[in-house]
Amino acid sequence: MTMQSVTLDKQRLLDWYRQIVLIRKFETKCDELYREKRITGVYLHLYSGHEAVGVGSVAALRQDDHVITAYRDHGIALARGMDPNRAMAEMMGKRTGVSGGKGGSMHLASRELNFWGGYAIVAGHLPLAAGIALKERYTDTDNVVLCLLGDGSSNNGYFHESLNMSAVWDLPVVWLIENNFVGMGTRIEDSSGQTELVKRAIAYGMKEGPRVDGQNVIEVYDAVSEAIDYARKHGPVLMEALTYRYKGHGVSDKQFDEREDLRHELEDWEANKDPINILGSILRAQDSDIEPELTRIAAEADAVVAEAVEYAENSPAPTYDDLINNIYVG
Amino acid sequence: MAQKNLPMREAVRAALHEEMVRDDRVFVMGEEVGAWQGTHRVTRGFLEEFGARRVRDTPISEMAIAGVAVGAAMAGLRPVAEIMTINFAFLAFDAIINHAAKIHYMFNGQFTVPLVIRAASGWGDQATATHSHTPEPIFAHFPGLYVACPSTPADAKGMLKAAIRDENPVLFTESIGLYRKPGPVPEEDDYVLPIGVSDVKREGSDVTLVSYAQGVDWSLQAAKQLADEGIEAEVIDLRWLRPLDLEPVFESFKKTNRCVVVEESLPHFSFGSEIAAQIQEHMFDYMDAPIKRVSAMDVPLPYAREIELMALPNAQKVVDAVKEIV
Ligand SMILES: Cc1ncc(C[n+]2csc(CCOP(=O)(O)OP(=O)(O)O)c2C)c(N)n1
Numbered sequence: 001m002t003m004q005s006v007t008l009d010k011q012r013l014l015d016w017y018r019q020i021v022l023i024r025k026f027e028t029k030c031d032e033l034y035r036e037k038r039i040t041g042v043y044l045h046l047y048s049g050h051e052a053v054g055v056g057s058v059a060a061l062r063q064d065d066h067v068i069t070a071y072r073d074h075g076i077a078l079a080r081g082m083d084p085n086r087a088m089a090e091m092m093g094k095r096t097g098v099s100g101g102k103g104g105s106m107h108l109a110s111r112e113l114n115f116w117g118g119y120a121i122v123a124g125h126l127p128l129a130a131g132i133a134l135k136e137r138y139t140d141t142d143n144v145v146l147c148l149l150g151d152g153s154s155n156n157g158y159f160h161e162s163l164n165m166s167a168v169w170d171l172p173v174v175w176l177i178e179n180n181f182v183g184m185g186t187r188i189e190d191s192s193g194q195t196e197l198v199k200r201a202i203a204y205g206m207k208e209g210p211r212v213d214g215q216n217v218i219e220v221y222d223a224v225s226e227a228i229d230y231a232r233k234h235g236p237v238l239m240e241a242l243t244y245r246y247k248g249h250g251v252s253d254k255q256f257d258e259r260e261d262l263r264h265e266l267e268d269w270e271a272n273k274d275p276i277n278i279l280g281s282i283l284r285a286q287d288s289d290i291e292p293e294l295t296r297i298a299a300e301a302d303a304v305v306a307e308a309v310e311y312a313e314n315s316p317a318p319t320y321d322d323l324i325n326n327i328y329v330g
Numbered sequence: 331m332a333q334k335n336l337p338m339r340e341a342v343r344a345a346l347h348e349e350m351v352r353d354d355r356v357f358v359m360g361e362e363v364g365a366w367q368g369t370h371r372v373t374r375g376f377l378e379e380f381g382a383r384r385v386r387d388t389p390i391s392e393m394a395i396a397g398v399a400v401g402a403a404m405a406g407l408r409p410v411a412e413i414m415t416i417n418f419a420f421l422a423f424d425a426i427i428n429h430a431a432k433i434h435y436m437f438n439g440q441f442t443v444p445l446v447i448r449a450a451s452g453w454g455d456q457a458t459a460t461h462s463h464t465p466e467p468i469f470a471h472f473p474g475l476y477v478a479c480p481s482t483p484a485d486a487k488g489m490l491k492a493a494i495r496d497e498n499p500v501l502f503t504e505s506i507g508l509y510r511k512p513g514p515v516p517e518e519d520d521y522v523l524p525i526g527v528s529d530v531k532r533e534g535s536d537v538t539l540v541s542y543a544q545g546v547d548w549s550l551q552a553a554k555q556l557a558d559e560g561i562e563a564e565v566i567d568l569r570w571l572r573p574l575d576l577e578p579v580f581e582s583f584k585k586t587n588r589c590v591v592v593e594e595s596l597p598h599f600s601f602g603s604e605i606a607a608q609i610q611e612h613m614f615d616y617m618d619a620p621i622k623r624v625s626a627m628d629v630p631l632p633y634a635r636e637i638e639l640m641a642l643p644n645a646q647k648v649v650d651a652v653k654e655i656v
Contacts, residue, residue, distance in 0.1 A: 099438045099440070102435060128400055128401035128429065131400055131403070132404065136405075158393050161392075164394075326435050326439040329498050
């Protein structure tokens, strides 16, 4: 993979660092709030560990490009520029949430940011991504759709049907698998005959993209930029970013408490492959005086998250009118 | 207004054609809609006239046909996706119910899904168990989706045009048994019927027959036969299972005090159950007899013609049901 020099621009790296740290702190706070029952419900899938994938890939998009993802959507929303206050309000089911408190954690979206939402039916958003891309082909633009999906999502019929159709119609989609090697608890070896998921591109006559280190935001950005460039000109690309989820499948997942082998695996990723550490080291190597700046970024992220919590907690709950509106248009 | 006698499939074709000419955002996608000219010949000649950009043959991929159409609709196109027959819509059920019907609500109005899914519905001649479904009421169960079930060529034209122009997702079913049946169809381009409005297809004062699609046809045949015996049936065609317009049914019931619900579908948790429940809830004081239901028998549909016909509703069964309560 050729390193694009623009990615080494210091301001840009610092901005990515800021986003990654913000997402980590946002998710850590969500986890805490859930345990304190200030965020309720059964579903809350945290992006901790995956941050570099979301930040690096979304950074490769233009404003008029599109992004869509599954339920593990907080990081993508924030990377695309969603107001953390309104994202947090959605977690708490408040009227001021991005989806009016009717979507919840799994259904953040922002039409104006061309963030088409998080979806909770595994792989159910894949045909939607292809459909959005079809609109761009149909109207002859060069906009691209970035569709993020989990490794587990590559095994139901939506994956096959959507990827095949995108290849037949040369749709401008980058299919980016966030491969964290596990569905809920079933490991990839136990669910996929071909564990190198990009190889499936061959079956569809589609461009096989790379498997990149999803913990290194620069590598993600470069590889996704290249894939987007290809999709803009030619058609779909299937690629993977290898990553790890730090907080289990969802907040109710107890696997790390129950299994020592998984704990060791997690400790290894946290110690050696953490996206914040990796980018931090790159920044420190470039500039030995950067520490105060990194500390400042972290403190700012704390403040943003604290404000989001305050905003959300002080927001009103939806009303009966909200319950019954927006079922139909008009 | 100028009219032309057309079978329903030609009326559907005319509606689709007019809307494609009118609006470049309207396009069709589905299995065999292009080169093959449409399984039911509804898109005959379209590929040649509109080209492959707007007449899109798809792989045999029902999940993606529905799901891709949802995405394209969200993004601003107006897809008319064809599911070859409604039997295959079960594969697309998730995309239709979880996404087409819910996206507007669950993102609180940020997206709209102006999508039409067309599907031929019903049983043919010995089509057997997997190819003889009429599950329209199942789809009508879910808020967020409209369900259109026309019974005449004119209605088919006006309702399909309305569906295509509307901002909401619509499942539009076309009864296979009615495809060839001709009727007068208004020729003008702007023949657009309102969504969710029932139609009194025959007036009468002795009993109210409530139905949609193919069932309307049996009801009208039954009404004719009953008239010979001095019983005047009012036939109400609901046309849309969602939005459901029961006002004309209630009005009719106030004068007839008797009702038979006629449906092509199965009886268990059915259209008939819903209509009967609503009548007893709202019209209890006007009720002079139990609400009767004529439905398909509660069996999978077999192959052999003798027992296949036994299982299906028809005009005679409607007549018999009426006589039990009049
Ligand atoms: C169609 C469907 N089947 C099952 C589920 C339950 N489920 C939710 S997430 C999940 C695992 C998905 O794993 P993956 O795609 O790898 O994403 P990750 O959670 O690792 O980000 C399962 C089985 C679902 N939501 N939808």
